[in-house]
Structure formats: structure tokens, C-alpha cells
Amino acid sequence: MKQTPLADPRPADIKGPEDLRAMSPGEVRRLVPEIRRLLVDTVTRTGGHLGPNLGVVELSVALHRVFESPRDAILWDTGHQSYVHKILTGRAGDLGTLRRRGGLSGYPSRAESPHDVIENSHASTVLSWAAGLARAHGLRGERDRAVVAVIGDGALTGGMAWEALNNIAAAPGRPVIVVLNDNTRSYGPTAGGIAEHLAALRTGTARDHLFESLGLARLGPVDGHDITALETALRHARDLGRSVVVHCVTEKGRGHAPAEQDEADRQHAVRPLAPGRPGGDGSPSWTAVFGRELARLGAERPDLVAVTAAMLHPTGLTEFAGRHPDRTLDVGIAEQHAVTTAAGLALGGMHPVVAIYATFLNRAYDQLLLDAALHRAPLTLVLDRAGVTGDDGPSHNGMWDLSLLNTVPGLRVAAPRDAATLRRALREAVAVHDGPTAVRFPKGTTGPDIPAVDTVRGVDVLRRGELADLLLVSVGAMGGTCLEIASLLALDGVGVTVVDPRWIKPVPQALVELSLGHRLVATVEDNGRAGGAGAAVAQALGDAGAPAPVRTFGLPQRFLDHGSRAEILESAGLTAPRIADTLAAALLYSRAAAAPAPLPVPRPPVPGSAVPPH
Numbered sequence: 001m002k003q004t005p006l007a008d009p010r011p012a013d014i015k016g017p018e019d020l021r022a023m024s025p026g027e028v029r030r031l032v033p034e035i036r037r038l039l040v041d042t043v044t045r046t047g048g049h050l051g052p053n054l055g056v057v058e059l060s061v062a063l064h065r066v067f068e069s070p071r072d073a074i075l076w077d078t079g080h081q082s083y084v085h086k087i088l089t090g091r092a093g094d095l096g097t098l099r100r101r102g103g104l105s106g107y108p109s110r111a112e113s114p115h116d117v118i119e120n121s122h123a124s125t126v127l128s129w130a131a132g133l134a135r136a137h138g139l140r141g142e143r144d145r146a147v148v149a150v151i152g153d154g155a156l157t158g159g160m161a162w163e164a165l166n167n168i169a170a171a172p173g174r175p176v177i178v179v180l181n182d183n184t185r186s187y188g189p190t191a192g193g194i195a196e197h198l199a200a201l202r203t204g205t206a207r208d209h210l211f212e213s214l215g216l217a218r219l220g221p222v223d224g225h226d227i228t229a230l231e232t233a234l235r236h237a238r239d240l241g242r243s244v245v246v247h248c249v250t251e252k253g254r255g256h257a258p259a260e261q262d263e264a265d266r267q268h269a270v271r272p273l274a275p276g277r278p279g280g281d282g283s284p285s286w287t288a289v290f291g292r293e294l295a296r297l298g299a300e301r302p303d304l305v306a307v308t309a310a311m312l313h314p315t316g317l318t319e320f321a322g323r324h325p326d327r328t329l330d331v332g333i334a335e336q337h338a339v340t341t342a343a344g345l346a347l348g349g350m351h352p353v354v355a356i357y358a359t360f361l362n363r364a365y366d367q368l369l370l371d372a373a374l375h376r377a378p379l380t381l382v383l384d385r386a387g388v389t390g391d392d393g394p395s396h397n398g399m400w401d402l403s404l405l406n407t408v409p410g411l412r413v414a415a416p417r418d419a420a421t422l423r424r425a426l427r428e429a430v431a432v433h434d435g436p437t438a439v440r441f442p443k444g445t446t447g448p449d450i451p452a453v454d455t456v457r458g459v460d461v462l463r464r465g466e467l468a469d470l471l472l473v474s475v476g477a478m479g480g481t482c483l484e485i486a487s488l489l490a491l492d493g494v495g496v497t498v499v500d501p502r503w504i505k506p507v508p509q510a511l512v513e514l515s516l517g518h519r520l521v522a523t524v525e526d527n528g529r530a531g532g533a534g535a536a537v538a539q540a541l542g543d544a545g546a547p548a549p550v551r552t553f554g555l556p557q558r559f560l561d562h563g564s565r566a567e568i569l570e571s572a573g574l575t576a577p578r579i580a581d582t583l584a585a586a587l588l589y590s591r592a593a594a595a596p597a598p599l600p601v602p603r604p605p606v607p608g609s610a611v612p613p614h
């Protein structure tokens, strides 16, 4: 029996997309502003991607009214714009737990819902996922299951998207419905030729020679805020029986004036406004310290070029770009291209500084290895968000970069511990002319500067232990934690010397000498343990024949669920009390092991045994 129209349909009434499909157009029209209201009320409190989600309210509604998820797959590129999808798939009531440990992820999550299919928050992957899934449906004879891939205009500047389109176009029997969410922006305006082509399509001043030349059908441009027009286009795409690009034009931040008027990035990502949030310590963000110093360097060094992958402001390049627009390059969401084009800039006599988040370097490993390093290109990678970032979920933690960087011949890596050492490391890095360098630092504020009490052949000594029990090697921003560990162990009478190599690759020879005489060496880093800084130190000391055993502390090599940085570090045991406890036990063990062992007492002979005991 048809439900009576809901006078005021609310997001909480939707237990699943079938409830949405049962609504009349009138009910849907009344629902849309309620969804926007819920987004603004919630995300301004929890923090998250408010602008992107405000822009896809009507699009998400139309998708779930035309396609039958989860039988039909609706895949989201990057996934930061999937809050409305979550509301429409029965999770409106949990939206207040967004990005909180144990709460809703800020991206699709297969653990949350069968409607969530892919959860990698790295951009430009969705079309490859869709191509594979469509091919599987074809091979399994499940041709009635639609595969819908939603990709933003920013994500479409990623090379992987074009690799996928090339293959989708060549597989007519496995249709993919590509929904292009064209809001003309990544954070800022989307860069490059594709953006210009989309602009021409939006204004009708050009015929499509991009998608159709690949053999793909194209529908649109469609008003991405007109549900009727969207549903008509999506139904047509569904029934077309071949791969098609549905070009939807939307407005990032739609319906919320502060977002609509935000010229920087349409409130791409807003910080939580949770009351009573601990006030910062007043120290600047790592990003701000980097950006300021690079701008200074840009005035001193006319050969410096800043390269960004669609993240000019988030990576701190705003000031440099303002002062040196001719030496600032935004390549779009294209980290692979960013690294190799930087190698080209270096080839031509410039010194590029490529500013990207640590986790996104994963994508450009081969370019770093065989373009930058093999050619000894003098370029500098600046890796922001290195270490645990937390609330953006497992694919955003910067926990793989040191493991990757350690395998790159000739690459030098710095991990500053505070603002002063970051400024110093950046200057040292751009002064290297015979190969690539990298500087990595975490999300958040730098905290107070940590002075060295001594320096031994380039290795800073942060604290000298009275006894030579433990040499504690601090990596990057773990300096404060390591000093806390030393203080806790001192209460147990343990002598701890804390050192910070600052440049962690190659492992400084001075660490070998500093380790001599200590009963134990330990390393602490905000990176995965596998192949990290600690592993490299252990290998270097071992190779040098240094006798002290090495204990490495870092992140476990597993995908870390979303939560705050502090919660994740706690759950990973990467806190001073936990590490101090482990080291105290290890030192007690090593002390016992070093003590002369009592001679073994011979066992009395067993009566009747022929073999005398030995």
C-alpha cells in the first residue's frame, strides 16, 4: 500500500534507499533542504568535508532513486563526498559520530554498510575499480547489475582516471556509467586542459572531442541540482547499455552561504567546532613554518620552484605562490607527474620543491626512484602529514613514506623535531645539488623548540644520561616523547641519552659511535616499523658490528581505523609511558643477562639408567 505522503520527510525517516525510491517527487523536494540542514548542523560540529557534500545532495538522491544499491554498485572517487550517500543508506542517525573513533568514517567503509563498496581516500581510482567490476559482471553473466562511478573534476586530472577511461572505452560489452561531478574545483579551481575543456562543454562553446573521441557516449551537461533532470539523464544512461559519461554540473558548498562565499576552497574541509577543544599551545602549524621559510627562500633563490598536486593552500604554498606565481606549478591531482616534471625542472637548472602529503607519495614511488634518484635530480620533496593523521582514516596516515624512502639510493631524508630544525632542514635540503632530498613532518602544530645540549658529528644530543644504559634515537617529531621516556626511566635509575640525527637517511655514522658502551639502543618514529628509520638504524649498527641490541618503536604495520592522532598513538603503544615500560623491562632483562649466570647444578643420576648424566 502506498505510504501517505510525508508532510515533512526527514533524513532519519530513510532506513535505506528503498524508502527514498518510495517517496513522491514532492516529498523528495521537501527532503533535500532537510539533508542540507543536517549536513551543516552536524559537520560544522564534527569537522569534515562540508563543501563537497553540500554539492552532491541532489546528485546522491537521484543516484539512489535510479539505481538499486547494493545490487547496483555506486562507487565514489576519494569518498570524501559520501556523507549524503550515508544518510540515504540508513546512517543519518549516526552522522554525529562522523570521523570519531568507533563512529562513522568520513569515507565509505565496508564495515559500515553493504552500500559502501570502495574506501581508498586517494583520488582517481574509481574508474579502474568500475572497469574491473564491470568486467567481472560480464564474465559472470550478471549484466543486469549496473556499475556507477562518481568522479570529481579534480580527480579526473589524475592520470589513473585516463588509464581507466582508455580501457573502459575498449570494453563496450562491460558498460560503466561515469558520473562526472563537475564543480570546477579541487580545493581551488581545477587546473589544466581538462578543466578548460569541461568549461567549454558547460558553456556549449565546444563540442566534446575528449570522451567521444575515445568512443564513450556523453550526456549533459546536466544541472546537478535539478533532481528531475538528473533522474532522466541517469535512467537514460542506465538503459543505454554502453559506457557513458554523464556530465553533471554542481556547486561545491551549495546552499550554505559561508561555503558558497569561501573563495579559497568552498569549505572543502572544515575543522571541528567542538566546544572546549583543548586550546593549542600557541605554536605554529608545521605547514605554516614550512610555507613561511619557503617564501623567504624563494626570495633568495631564483631557481626554486614550488610544485603542488592540487593542494596549494593545504601544503602551505600560498605565500610562495603569491610572491612568485611564475615559479609555482599546480599539476592537478597528479603526484606521479609532479615528481617527474620536477625532475625535468631540475634537469633544466631549477631546484623544485614538491609539496605533497606523505601518504600521496606512495603513488609516486617509481617516479622518485627511477626519475628523480636514478638521475640524481636536485629536487626536494616536502612531505606534510607524515605520521598518524587520524580522522581521515587508514589511507591518509603518513605511515609508509620512511619505509619507501629508505629504499631509494642517493636520497637524503630529514625529519625535523620542531620549527627551528624544520627551517634548518629545508635550507639544507635545497642546498643539495647532487641528488634528491626529502623533508617530512606531521599534521598539527610544532610545539615548543627542543634545543640540543650538544652535537656529535651532526647528531643532536637532546639529553645526556648519567649512566650508559640506553641510547634513545628520536626520529622527527618524537623528540618530546623521547625526552618524556628518558625522564620516566630516570625514575627507575636508568641512564638514558637521547639523540636526534635530524637527517635520518643515510643513517649517520655518529650513531654507531654514540651507541658504543650502551647496553641497549632504541628508536622511536611516527612511521610503520617495517623498513622504517629504526630498521635502518638497526641495520647500520649491525653492519658496523656495534654490540648493543636495537629495539625499534613505530606504528604497527596494519591499517589504522580512524580516530584522533592521540587515540591512535595510544592504541599503537607509541606513547612515553608504554615505551618506557617496555624499555625498563628490556633493560632489566639485559642486566640479568649480563650478570654472571650461576653454574648449572648437575642432576642426580636416575636409578638404573645406563648412561651417566653429563
Ligand SMILES: Cc1ncc(C[n+]2csc(CCOP(=O)(O)OP(=O)(O)O)c2C)c(N)n1
Binding pocket: 052, 078, 080, 081, 121, 122, 123, 151, 152, 153, 154, 155, 156, 181, 183, 185, 186, 187, 252, 268, 309, 310, 311, 333, 335, 360, 363
Ligand atoms: C592522490 C590524492 N591526492 C590528493 C588528495 C587530496 N584531495 C582530497 S579531495 C581533493 C580534491 C578533489 O577534487 P574533486 O575530485 O573535484 O572532488 P570535489 O571535492 O570537488 O567534490 C584532493 C586534492 C587525495 N585524496 N588523493
Ligand SMILES: CC(=O)[C@@H](O)[C@H](O)COP(=O)(O)O
Binding pocket: 078, 080, 121, 269, 314, 385, 389, 392, 396, 443
Ligand atoms: C580528502 C582529502 O584527501 C583531504 O581533504 C584530507 O581530508 C586531508 O585533510 P587535512 O588537510 O585536514 O589533513
Ligand SMILES: [Mg+2]
Binding pocket: 152, 153, 154, 155, 181, 182, 183, 184, 185, 186
Ligand atoms: Mg571538484
